Amino acid sequence: MTSPSTHHTTITSDPTVPLVRIVREFDAPAEKVFRAHTDPELVTRWLGPRGLEMRVEHYDCRTGGSYRYVQAENGEEYWFHGSFHEVRPSERIVQTFTFEGYPDAVALETLLLEDLGDGRTRLTTTSLVDSFEGRDAFVVSGMEVGVNEGYERLDELLAG
Amino acid sequence: MTSPSTHHTTITSDPTVPLVRIVREFDAPAEKVFRAHTDPELVTRWLGPRGLEMRVEHYDCRTGGSYRYVQAENGEEYWFHGSFHEVRPSERIVQTFTFEGYPDAVALETLLLEDLGDGRTRLTTTSLVDSFEGRDAFVVSGMEVGVNEGYERLDELLAG
Numbered sequence: 001m002t003s004p005s006t007h008h009t010t011i012t013s014d015p016t017v018p019l020v021r022i023v024r025e026f027d028a029p030a031e032k033v034f035r036a037h038t039d040p041e042l043v044t045r046w047l048g049p050r051g052l053e054m055r056v057e058h059y060d061c062r063t064g065g066s067y068r069y070v071q072a073e074n075g076e077e078y079w080f081h082g083s084f085h086e087v088r089p090s091e092r093i094v095q096t097f098t099f100e101g102y103p104d105a106v107a108l109e110t111l112l113l114e115d116l117g118d119g120r121t122r123l124t125t126t127s128l129v130d131s132f133e134g135r136d137a138f139v140v141s142g143m144e145v146g147v148n149e150g151y152e153r154l155d156e157l158l159a160g
Numbered sequence: 161m162t163s164p165s166t167h168h169t170t171i172t173s174d175p176t177v178p179l180v181r182i183v184r185e186f187d188a189p190a191e192k193v194f195r196a197h198t199d200p201e202l203v204t205r206w207l208g209p210r211g212l213e214m215r216v217e218h219y220d221c222r223t224g225g226s227y228r229y230v231q232a233e234n235g236e237e238y239w240f241h242g243s244f245h246e247v248r249p250s251e252r253i254v255q256t257f258t259f260e261g262y263p264d265a266v267a268l269e270t271l272l273l274e275d276l277g278d279g280r281t282r283l284t285t286t287s288l289v290d291s292f293e294g295r296d297a298f299v300v301s302g303m304e305v306g307v308n309e310g311y312e313r314l315d316e317l318l319a320g
Contacts, residue, residue: 016292017177017292018177019290063226064225064226064228064243065226065243066225068224082245083226083256084243085258086258094256094266096254098246106254106268106270108256108268108288108290128268128290129288130177130288132177
């Protein structure tokens with residue numbers, strides 16, 4: 001079996017629109033990767049960098065649902081909220097995203113799952129915002145560490 | 161009293177990001193313009209061009225809520241749905257929007273209300289999508305007629 005930490009995460013800033021694209025493969029079928037994104041009990045076990053404790057206020061991952069959660073470290077709390085525009089089982093999730101430290105900034109996020117066969121799945125997520133400045137600030141804010149560590153934790157969860 | 165149909169609607173395609181900006185003034189206070197966007201009984205009386213009948217499946221305009229409605233004409237039905245990312249009374253609404261004829265296309269819409277004094281309000285709405293092609297197709301699709309006629313109907317509703 002492949003080690004769960006061998007996959008590389010590709011993070012690309014689109015040259016023409018203010019969007020970040022993240023591509024990552026997982027050694028698990030699409031249905032399992034999907035469930036790790038929709039079941040709040042599972043989401044809290046991998047989303048975000050190591051060392052932060054995640055608590056869900058609500059996480060109603062269905063078309064028309066919404067979410068709010070906090071990530072906490074050393075007494076500091078970081079709150080996030082958004083709504084689920086569309087949830088297509090094992091295929092696609094479209095949601096909004098706001099870090100409440102910047103309450104007026106909103107990203108439109110799309111997650112696409114592609115079945116690669118042999119129990120492997122490619123996940124592509126895009127985050128679209130309304131300015132290149134906002135997009136670039138997000139990319140240099142340490143987002144990469146959170147994404148990489150989060151997906152390593154997701155590998156571990158999927159392998160477990 | 162100013163005639164309710166004197167205000168011009170400005171529709172601008174942003175040169176740097178795939179976004180359309182619509183600016184329109186109304187002879188009514190922000191609270192009243194806001195309510196015309198959040199109360200489904202009122203929304204059905206002005207949203208979209210004349211001649212289409214609008215029916216709401218659900219319209220739960222609050223942070224974390226969602227909506228789905230249909231506009232019908234001569235037996236043709238056009239369905240729309242989305243979620244409400246944030247609703248700040250008399251100030252701001254952030255929502256997603258999909259015309260179900262193009263189920264994979266999603267716009268992130270922001271409505272801002274500015275109190276201009278003397279019972280007047282400026283409404284600025286922006287629609288952000290992930291490609292210039294998608295944005296331009298939306299603008300030439302007849303969107304302008306729907307927006308102009310819709311806001312004329314909203315003038316009439318606010319004056320009534």
